Amino acid sequence: MRTLVLWCPDWPVRAALPDLPRDVPGAVMDGGQVLACNHAARVEGVRRGMRRRDAQARCPELALADHRPEVEARAFEEVLLGVEELSPAVTPLRPGLCALPVPARFYGGEEEAAAVVAERVVSLAVWDVRLGVADGLFAAEQAARRAVPQGVHVVEPGADAAFLAPLPVETLEAPEVVSLLRRMGLTTLAHLAALPASDVHTRFGTHGALLHRLASGQDPRLLARREVPPELGGILTLEPPVSSSETVAFSLRSVAERFVARLADHGLVCTALGIEVEVDDQVASTRRWVHPRWFGAVDVVDRVRWQLQGGPLPGPVGAVRLVPESVAPVGEHAPALFGPGGRGAATAQEDDRVERGIARVQGLVGHEGVLAARVQGGRSPSARRLLAPWGEQTQPARAVGAPWPGSVPPPAPATVYASPRPAQVVGPGDRVVGVDGRGAISCAPVRFRAAGDEDWRPVASWAGPWPVDELWWDEAAARRVARFQVVGVDGTAWLMVVENGTWWTEARYD
Structure with a gap:
């Protein structure tokens, strides 16, 4: 069976910045470095692995977003579902990349099948999609990367090795092995494939042996068809259509209970819920709601009521559809003994009221409008702060x-x-x-002026310095600072930093 790979370039940028025009530079950052950037950013000189400061220096109008894998995976799910309508045997490799056996006989040929798949993905508003066809998965992926937008690159049967031969060893995406191969003078996949397999296994182990087989066009990996998720959504159809939000919410109760129970039967709970409201057989209102724990039937009904009350609809409601956009095993969200976190029932009820209030505000101002603060690794207080949409489990960029x-x-x-x-x-x-x-300090602090002070304050006590020499290897981004804790005689305490002989106030201890 031949393999077809579908690749959506720069998928992290598209998922993180869905409303960004194609001609506006955009990039996704991970750990202070560019993880991915779009074509407009590359034209301005932005490259993957570049630091934030350097990227913004080359392209001041660069739109930036943080790396959020869960957002990328959720956005790519729509593409996977669209491709599964044409061929159910889809293997997701990572967000933006998937593979499937070529349904050539059904569509009349490999190029014809690829054209149908590309047309389906373009209909989902993903204009830049590229496809590759080859015997093995690795060769098909490389073929897709050499296709034109909305086009397909077909490697003839039995020609995988010849197609891969001139490609550079960096294609293997194994930095440690590639670095050694370069030092040995092996610059192309043909050079690696020409080595005896036993010698490669002895020097590089099992991983090196796999890379050798990939370079030789003998990809041993098989496509693992993903399990099509069960139909876990719920729908309420109203005949005749109803104008009152309270009536719609009352009618939805039994549907919400079945929705939650169906998830529980599969050992799942819903943590992100999509609600679609239809008027005259057209979607008139759609919104994504996030819960810090999981949605119960009452939570679902509340969100529907708030969404209907949030803005006028063009007519009576004919249907309400519940879509579980994010689910998790119930064991990860099971309540502890005596209420959440082992607390009493009264405390749990107070938490529920607070969470419902925050959720309603989030529904009014948007998903990104309500942020929750968390702690991540870092040296300065500002670097340790992590802001993420309320209810979303965002992984810290720094441990x-x-x-x-x-x-x-x-x-x-x-x-x-x-x-x-x-x-x-x-x-x-x-x-x-x-x-x-x-x-070493030049002299002990005696008095100071903090942020906004006009008068000097005598120093009662102080601690420090805590020197930091960051990015010393990067001349443009290098920074050498020292922090002090300073307490005035009036009892106020401050965190101050000195850089190049200039003092700044970073924070205050209250």
Whole structure:
């Protein structure tokens, strides 16, 4: 069976910035580096792996978004469902990339089948889709990467090895192995394929042996058809259509209960719910709701009521459709003994009221309009702050438990300024306190002016410095700072930072 690979270039950018015009540069950041960028950004000189500062220096109008794998996977699910309408044996490889056996006999040929698949994906508003056909999965993926937009590159049967031979070894996406191969003078897949398989296995192990087989056009991997998710949604049809939101909500109760029960039968709970409201057989209102734990029947009814009350509809409601956009095993969200987190029933009820209130506000201002703060790794208080849409389980970009040399010890300051504010710190004889390259201070602080102060304050106590020498290998992004904790005689405590002899106030301890 021949293999067809479907590739949507720059998928992280499309998923994170769905409303971005094609001619506007955009990029997705991960750990302060460019993970992916669109064609408009590449024209301006932005490249994958480039640091944020360098990318913005080359393209000041660059639109940025954080890497959110769950958003990419959820957006690609629509593409997978569309392709499954044509061929059920779809294998998702990663968001933006999937494979399936070529349904050539059904559509009259490989190019004809690829054209039908491309047309289906384009109908989902994904204009840049490329397809490749080959004997093996690896060769088909490389063929897709060499196709034109909405086109297909077909490798003739038995010609995988010849097609792969001139490609560079970087195609294997194995940096450690590729680096060694380059030092050995092996620059193309043909060079690697020419080595004896036993020698490659001895030097590189099982992983190297797999790379050798891929370079030789002998891909041993088989397509694993994904399990088509069960129909877990729910629908309420109203005959005749109803104008009252309360009547619609009352009629929806039994549908919501069956919706939740059907998920429970599969050991699942819904954490993100899509609600579509139809008027005259047309979708008149659609919204995505997120729950910090999971949706019960009452939660579903509430969201429908709030959505109907949020704005006028063009006519009476004829149908309401419930779509579970994100589900999770029930074991991950099971309540603890005596209520959530082991607390009492009264506390659990208070939490429910708070969560319902926040959810209603989120429904009015949008999913990205209500943010929850979490802690991630970092040296400065601002770097440790992570803001994510309320209810969404966003993974921190930097691990909290990792060592962070130069970070200020706890407790953390209560007020962190969005941008540092000017400050002054002097020692005896009004000498400005400085810190040399070895972290030694020029003199002890005697008095200071914090953010917004007009008068000087005597120093009661101080601690520090905590020097940080960041990105010293990057001349453009390098930064050397030192942080101090300073307490005034009036009891106020501040976190201050000195950089290049200039003092700033970063935060205040309340």
